[in-house]
Amino acid sequence: MIRRRQALTAWLFLTPAVLFFVLLFFLPIGNQLLTGLYDSDGASFAGLGNFSRAFRDPEVLHSFLITLAYAAGTLVVGTAVGLGLAVILNQSLRGRTVFRSVLLIPYLTSVSIIGLLWRNILDPQVGILNRLLEAAGLPGQTWLSTHPLATIVGITVWSGAGYTMVLFLAGLQGIPGLYYEAARIDGAGPWRRFFAITLPLLAPTTVFVSIIGLISTLQQFALPYIVTGGGPGNATSLYAHRLFLVAFNDNDFGYASALSLLLLIVVLILSLVQLRIGDRAHA
Amino acid sequence: MPPVMHPAMPSGTPTYNRRSFLRLGLGVTVLGAVGAGCAPAKPASKKADSRTFTIYWNAGHGYQAYKEVIDQFGKDHDLQMNWQKFQWPDLTTKLTADFRSGNVPDLVEEVSAGTGTQYGLAGNVLALDDFAAADKEFGFPGDFLDQAVVARQYEGKTYSIPLHLTANGLLFYNKAMVETPPATWDEFLEVAKSTTKDKVSGCALNSDASYAAPYYNQQKVDFSDVAAKQFLQPADAALQAMQWMQDLVYTHKVSPAPVATTDYSGPQKLFSAKRAAMFVSGPWDIGPIRQGSPDIELGLAVPLTGAVQSAAMAGSGLMIPAKARDPKLSWELITKLAAVKVELAATKEAGMSMPRKSWAADPSVAADPNLAVIAKALAVVAKQDVALSASGKAAQINELWKKAYQQMIIQHAPVGPTLDDFRKQAGAAL
Numbered sequence: 252m253i254r255r256r257q258a259l260t261a262w263l264f265l266t267p268a269v270l271f272f273v274l275l276f277f278l279p280i281g282n283q284l285l286t287g288l289y290d291s292d293g294a295s296f297a298g299l300g301n302f303s304r305a306f307r308d309p310e311v312l313h314s315f316l317i318t319l320a321y322a323a324g325t326l327v328v329g330t331a332v333g334l335g336l337a338v339i340l341n342q343s344l345r346g347r348t349v350f351r352s353v354l355l356i357p358y359l360t361s362v363s364i365i366g367l368l369w370r371n372i373l374d375p376q377v378g379i380l381n382r383l384l385e386a387a388g389l390p391g392q393t394w395l396s397t398h399p400l401a402t403i404v405g406i407t408v409w410s411g412a413g414y415t416m417v418l419f420l421a422g423l424q425g426i427p428g429l430y431y432e433a434a435r436i437d438g439a440g441p442w443r444r445f446f447a448i449t450l451p452l453l454a455p456t457t458v459f460v461s462i463i464g465l466i467s468t469l470q471q472f473a474l475p476y477i478v479t480g481g482g483p484g485n486a487t488s489l490y491a492h493r494l495f496l497v498a499f500n501d502n503d504f505g506y507a508s509a510l511s512l513l514l515l516i517v518v519l520i521l522s523l524v525q526l527r528i529g530d531r532a533h534a
Numbered sequence: 535m536p537p538v539m540h541p542a543m544p545s546g547t548p549t550y551n552r553r554s555f556l557r558l559g560l561g562v563t564v565l566g567a568v569g570a571g572c573a574p575a576k577p578a579s580k581k582a583d584s585r586t587f588t589i590y591w592n593a594g595h596g597y598q599a600y601k602e603v604i605d606q607f608g609k610d611h612d613l614q615m616n617w618q619k620f621q622w623p624d625l626t627t628k629l630t631a632d633f634r635s636g637n638v639p640d641l642v643e644e645v646s647a648g649t650g651t652q653y654g655l656a657g658n659v660l661a662l663d664d665f666a667a668a669d670k671e672f673g674f675p676g677d678f679l680d681q682a683v684v685a686r687q688y689e690g691k692t693y694s695i696p697l698h699l700t701a702n703g704l705l706f707y708n709k710a711m712v713e714t715p716p717a718t719w720d721e722f723l724e725v726a727k728s729t730t731k732d733k734v735s736g737c738a739l740n741s742d743a744s745y746a747a748p749y750y751n752q753q754k755v756d757f758s759d760v761a762a763k764q765f766l767q768p769a770d771a772a773l774q775a776m777q778w779m780q781d782l783v784y785t786h787k788v789s790p791a792p793v794a795t796t797d798y799s800g801p802q803k804l805f806s807a808k809r810a811a812m813f814v815s816g817p818w819d820i821g822p823i824r825q826g827s828p829d830i831e832l833g834l835a836v837p838l839t840g841a842v843q844s845a846a847m848a849g850s851g852l853m854i855p856a857k858a859r860d861p862k863l864s865w866e867l868i869t870k871l872a873a874v875k876v877e878l879a880a881t882k883e884a885g886m887s888m889p890r891k892s893w894a895a896d897p898s899v900a901a902d903p904n905l906a907v908i909a910k911a912l913a914v915v916a917k918q919d920v921a922l923s924a925s926g927k928a929a930q931i932n933e934l935w936k937k938a939y940q941q942m943i944i945q946h947a948p949v950g951p952t953l954d955d956f957r958k959q960a961g962a963a964l
Contacts, residue, residue, distance in 0.1 A: 396793060498630075
């Protein structure tokens, strides 16, 4: 009787959360699935035609491949930069709180502002970076034209480094100091201590950082849209940008819905793979 | 938050105390607040809503002349005027979403001739011929220049009313750098070479693909022939035009390679910063140069002559969504916004050129040297293929063209194969 009452109480408290997820997540996903089964006019049933079309569409395949490249670049470089900053700012340095706060500012800034800021900084003709390079007697850059995807990766890493750093800092502060003390007594140097203690014990944080990073990078839309408009050509037209064009430019919401569901499946699979790898590493 | 285990209870049987209830209560409150934040804003009462008149407008066209008309219209009809301004791509995105949801504005500025036709044929905006026929005083189509009207008609129906009529292809030049403006392609190249010095480029190409139109039009190239499913024909002339543009950047080095962006004001900014001696654009760049760099002695010249002298027609229109709450009211505002006295006020304010014949005949317009140049450009605008808009594929094909153009001009891709690829993809899209 008591258990039943407790279960009822639990359900009572869970109901708002369940309703929240059903109404705002699962119903839209179901609606998306339904829309994906219809043609662009929304009237004729297309079955799985929209889903199979994605695998034959060169623009979609291109966007998917560059999105994977973007995600890989951002994850690897972003994790390394965040970890490096965390290790440095975990030392007892003077003014480290200020540094930590300053590094977090880009993460707290709107992506629109970051996009516009970097577009203006990197503009080859009127941007401030080339002015500085010129003043230093160095040749000007045209990265937005010559290395557009790498530039978008760089901006993403810059804006997210503070957040990654905070996560790694939390992880670092959870590692007991006595491990390092014992390693020091055994004669381990800083690099040895880093690779033998810090890195393995940060595995759960690294898995968390990489999963969160993967999900956000695979869905990246705003930054390339603002900085390059997906160009030059289609060099930075990431998957979400392609999806946007299919929906709002080609007015083909059936196909766009199918593309977004395929992205959901890819994100789920890759996240599960990462979790499995993380579990093994942790074990 | 897990419930607290009571020491007297057997392990695994949770119980609740006052603190755990407080925690759960707090959790639910936070969740509720988040849910409320994510929920759509509470709709205003029907009465208040029906008194709101929503207009979608281009952010660059928010002239005082229009604001006064809109404010007065609101007062006359006891309406709350909700004048929303967007950049063109954002306006298009929002409008597409609105058409899907059925919650549409009352009046929309049309990005360019043909867009209204595309929406109209899909049943999203109204044909306006009956309104115009019943409103002789407005003077449509009689008082409007033919090219602005014809480009908005399909199978006898007109889906938008011209608001502005401009031409892309005017030559902007800095009189301190260029003594005599070039008239032909050869002269243009010669002047561009002679003015390219140190940090100054002779000219500046745009990253926006639509700015290639004057160049290929000047080689008598048509962008599309939907009936024949052909694009950029004749092919050899299109190749010549695009190769010439690419050579300006990479062979003659008289223009910097533009940067891929959604902003089309790159050449104007270079010109305003005195880093470019010339660029090709339309009247919309006159205002920013005058306001941003009043020290520049701006020269405006007629479109260049390649095989022919030509320019690309531009200019926005006004359209009424099919589900607008009171189309008659929307039409009334169109007649006020496109009245000749408002056109003249907008011209005085921003230098914008207009589609009415009575506007062109006004002494203040005829006496303005810049407007005289624009009028000459309007006389040589290339004919538009209205069937492209009617196909419903114009936006998709323009996106393909943008990709091809940027590959040629920014990424230095070979012109011939890139044009061939574009033709293949555009044909397939049709």
